[in-house]
Amino acid sequence: MKRIVSFLLAAAMFFSLAACSQADGSEASAPSDSGQYETETTVEDFGDEGPAEGSDAEGEGTGNSNVLVAYFSWVDNAVLAEDVDAVSSPSVIPPGNVQQLAGWVQEETGGDIFSIRVADPYPSGWDECLERANEERGEDARPELAENAVNLGQYDTVFLGYPNWWYGAPMALLSFLEQNDLSGKQVYLFCSHGTGGLAGSVEQIAEAAPGAVISDNIFDCYEEEAASSEEAIKAWADGLGYGSQTEGEEEDTDMSGKRISVQFGDAEVIYALNNGAAAASLYEMLPLTVDAEDFSTNEKIFYPPKELACVETPAASSSTGAGTLAYYEPWGNVVMFYDGFNENPSLYELGYAVSGAEQISRMSGTITVEAIE
Ligand SMILES: Cc1cc2nc3c(=O)[nH]c(=O)nc-3n(C[C@H](O)[C@H](O)[C@H](O)COP(=O)(O)O)c2cc1C
Numbered sequence: 135m136k137r138i139v140s141f142l143l144a145a146a147m148f149f150s151l152a153a154c155s156q157a158d159g160s161e162a163s164a165p166s167d168s169g170q171y172e173t174e175t176t177v178e179d180f181g182d183e184g185p186a187e188g189s190d191a192e193g194e195g196t197g198n199s200n201v202l203v204a205y206f207s208w209v210d211n212a213v214l215a216e217d218v219d220a221v222s223s224p225s226v227i228p229p230g231n232v233q234q235l236a237g238w239v240q241e242e243t244g245g246d247i248f249s250i251r252v253a254d255p256y257p258s259g260w261d262e263c264l265e266r267a268n269e270e271r272g273e274d275a276r277p278e279l280a281e282n283a284v285n286l287g288q289y290d291t292v293f294l295g296y297p298n299w300w301y302g303a304p305m306a307l308l309s310f311l312e313q314n315d316l317s318g319k320q321v322y323l324f325c326s327h328g329t330g331g332l333a334g335s336v337e338q339i340a341e342a343a344p345g346a347v348i349s350d351n352i353f354d355c356y357e358e359e360a361a362s363s364e365e366a367i368k369a370w371a372d373g374l375g376y377g378s379q380t381e382g383e384e385e386d387t388d389m390s391g392k393r394i395s396v397q398f399g400d401a402e403v404i405y406a407l408n409n410g411a412a413a414a415s416l417y418e419m420l421p422l423t424v425d426a427e428d429f430s431t432n433e434k435i436f437y438p439p440k441e442l443a444c445v446e447t448p449a450a451s452s453s454t455g456a457g458t459l460a461y462y463e464p465w466g467n468v469v470m471f472y473d474g475f476n477e478n479p480s481l482y483e484l485g486y487a488v489s490g491a492e493q494i495s496r497m498s499g500t501i502t503v504e505a506i507e
Pocket residue numbers: 147180181182206207208209229230231232233263264265267268296297298299300301302326327328329330331356357360
């Protein structure tokens with residue numbers, strides 16, 4: 135439904151977004167950088183009465199105990215009016231856009247799902263909700279949450295979903311991030327929005343969760359496309375390595391027994407991976423073609439395209455010495471030791487060479503890193 139909403143809005147919000155996209159892809163909207171609230175502006179197509187009936191995002195995840203899908207959606211944060219005519223402006227109607235997206239991510243990943251809810255629900259009327267959200271934005275408020283998340287310690291990966299509210303993340307999402315420690319966790323964002331795109335939300339989230347490893351592979355979706363985005367968002371989660379196609383999830387997150395091959399010229403080094411999250415995230419990125427570089431007198435290193443999640447990953451022990459495969463978190467590089475090394479709390483163990491360790495010292499140039507099936 136086209137709706138004319140009287141709204142204080144930045145002119146830059148009028149970017150047209152016609153499709154779901156990933157923020158590292160070309161379809162994503164440029165965030166508004168004007169930062170200017172202008173005088174009363176009329177916005178079309180901003181919001182909807184809600185997408186068609188669809189999924190129930192309140193499922194309990196069972197398949198992948200490392201993954202949490204946490205999301206904020208207006209529909210879970212409003213007292214739904216029984217008589218929609220009773221509110222003066224169009225009203226929220228289930229299911230919510232982000233609620234639906236979150237349900238599909240949960241289905242695809244098999245993770246647990248958590249709906250971020252405020253203690254004092256928002257009005258169910260559109261204009262009234264905009265007004266309160268705008269006040270909260272102006273006050274940089276942190277609305278009280280109805281409950282805290284389940285123990286986040288058990289999750290390595292958090293999919294975080296939210297709508298754009300007033301050029302950024304809803305303030306309740308910031309409450310959630312500031313009350314729950316996401317340090318070291320791999321975080322994937324998904325967002326549904328009107329014509330404003332992601333606006334300043336990613337920067338706000340990064341600021342509220344300083345230690346989190348936030349991927350720049352973001353799924354974002356225009357509000358009117360949300361209800362038909364099941365396939366797209368499931369493909370996105372799958373592409374990140376959390377999909378049902380890669381199921382036998384227990385096995386996938388259990389790296390023990392997994393081996394990788396590092397090849398250069400006619401030489402090959404085979405590593406057995408350990409059971410840490412960092413080894414699992416490296417494995418998910420394979421195959422890779424990268425450059426091997428010399429470092430110091432005992433290491434060959436390479437840079438994987440993304441940071442590895444280091445939660446529940448053992449530190450590299452000097453007792454394993456040459457042949458150790460490790461990850462140096464501050465620089466984001468993988469290390470292949472061919473001589474002894476000193477321990478360092480930021481140096482995480484990924485595995486150990488089970489064949490070809492004597493070749494590591496002569497490694498140079500382009501190498502390929504592959505999973506051994
Ligand atoms: C209070 C409020 C503020 C909003 N502000 C914006 C905005 O600044 N930019 C934008 O593109 N969309 C904005 N929207 C639209 C929502 O981002 C969009 O409709 C989204 O799909 C809603 O998801 P939900 O149904 O899960 O809450 C706003 C919606 C509400 C309710």
